[in-house]
Amino acid sequence: MMKHQKIPVPVYAGLTEKWSGQKWYYLFRYALVGLLFGIVFVKAEIISWYRIQEMFRFQSFHMYGVIGSAVLTGMLSVWLIKKFRWRAMNGEQITFQKKKFHRGQVFGGLLFGLGWALTGACPGPLFAQIGTGATVVTVTLLSAVTGTWVYGRYREKLPH
Template sequence: MTDRSTIVLLRTRTFSPVLSLLSYLLAGTFFGVVLVKSEAASWYRIQEMFRFQSVHMYGLIGSAVLTGMLITWLLRKVQARALTGQTIHVQAKDPGLPRYILGGLTFGLGWGLAGVCPGPIFTLLGSGVWTMLIVLLFALVGTWLYGVLRDHLPH
């Protein structure tokens, strides 16, 4: 086997479903720890942000946006490949102000009412905040409702 065939074999190799699920579990656990340690899952920090009393959450959100922009730029620049060998392609979004306004208002209303965005729901459940089960239930209902109404919404 030549070096070239080894590279092709590694690029087309598939990983077992258990290994894939384990990697997602580890990544999710790491993300949850980061959310708790950075206080992004704190209801008090979120309320401070909505009342413009602290810049803590704005700094977290801003750093996440900058990190996402940098990683997306790098993926496009180096034409990165997935573990399966497929080129990672980040699709450009069609411009459309109404969908961003409607989506932002819906997301912000839910965030303001619940005091938590979707990511920390599971983190807070893992931390023993069982009232988040109600938030999770309504997040799932909202997701189902979006699926029902999707064809009638601006995309």
């Protein structure tokens, strides 16, 4: 029987140690931001299966406009964070690390896009879709969680 190895968790993802000892209501502001973000997803129709299919069939600019404006907003936000040395909501300094490109990112991106095209959902809007009553998307959510677990389990054996 194979012994399971613990994979080191990056510091930015290690919420367990950062948030231990905090009261539950301390995270309320993050839940509020997530709720507002979900409402924006619904109102902008970016959780719509039909909008996503239009994008992958190159029939509408709607989703490309949303994604493009998100990229521009992200670029502006990173520039402002670096320029003014803004801090996170918990007061922690925000830092950026250089990332090395490797071919696994291409294969992962292709798998991600294929799953997105087939299911009409990517990880961000899954919860908003379920919240609007599209409970069949729970299958996609469980598949995403399973895929993440499989990657974590076999990460060391995959090409990086």
